[in-house]
Amino acid sequence: MIERVVGWGxxxxxxxxLFLLSAWDSPGVVFDSGMDKVAHGAAYLVLGLSLAWGRARxxxxxxxxxxxxxxxxxGGLVEWYQALVPSRTVEWLDGVANALGVVVGxxxxxxxxxxxxxxxxxxxxxx
Numbered sequence: 001m002i003e004r005v006v007g008w009g010x011x012x013x014x015x016x017x018l019f020l021l022s023a024w025d026s027p028g029v030v031f032d033s034g035m036d037k038v039a040h041g042a043a044y045l046v047l048g049l050s051l052a053w054g055r056a057r058x059x060x061x062x063x064x065x066x067x068x069x070x071x072x073x074x075g076g077l078v079e080w081y082q083a084l085v086p087s088r089t090v091e092w093l094d095g096v097a098n099a100l101g102v103v104v105g106x107x108x109x110x111x112x113x114x115x116x117x118x119x120x121x122x123x124x125x126x127x
Contacts, residue, residue, distance in 0.1 A: 003057065003058060004058055006057060007053065007054045007055075007056075007057030007058035007060075008054040008058065010050040010053055010054070011047065011050035011051050011053070011054050014046055014047050014050050015047060015074060018043060018044070018047065018074075018075075018078055019078055019081075021043070022078045022079070022081060022082050022085070022088070023081070023085055024085075025085060025086055025087055025088070036094065037093060037094065037097040038097075040075075040094050040097035040098050040101065041097040041098070041100055041101035041104070042101065043098075043101065044071065044075050044097070044098040044099070044100075044101030044102050044105065045101040045102070045104050045105035045108070046101075046105060047071050047074070047075070047101070047102055047105060048068070048071055048101060048102040048103060048104060048105020048106040048107075048108075048109070049105040049106070049108065049109045050105075051067045051068075051070070051071050051102070051105075051106060052067075052105070052106045052109035052110055052113075053109060055067060056109070056113065064106070067106065068102055068103055068106055071099075071102035071106070072098065072099035072102050072103070075095060075098025075099055075101070075102060076095045076098065076099070078098070079091070079092075079094050079095040079098060
């Protein structure tokens with residue numbers, strides 16, 4: 001049980017942080033043109049990292065594609081939810097940036113995390 005919390009807890013916690021940030025009526029941060037997409041990508045990169053961490057730590061057999069779809073889908077749902085928040089807007093490019101962030105984060109984790117943290121599995125066994 002503890003291993004699952006340690007494994008999947010960061011992804012769940014970060015998903016909650018992302019939801020709270022999107023529910024914030026007026027975050028008080030204004031980005032120049034296009035920089036908000038970088039911020040979206042960076043925020044969801046952390047979600048991708050934490051999903052990869054959860055899979056590696058727990059030895060989960062969940063397919064990588066499913067985890068990426070879960071992360072990207074969550075980014076899309078959170079973006080859609082912003083339509084219900086006053087002073088927030090829904091932008092499909094933000095959803096794309098969210099999805100790309102998940103993919104890049106997952107890829108970075110699987111590329112750079114040493115094998116012992118991956119429960120001793122070889123790289124070809126991680127897919």
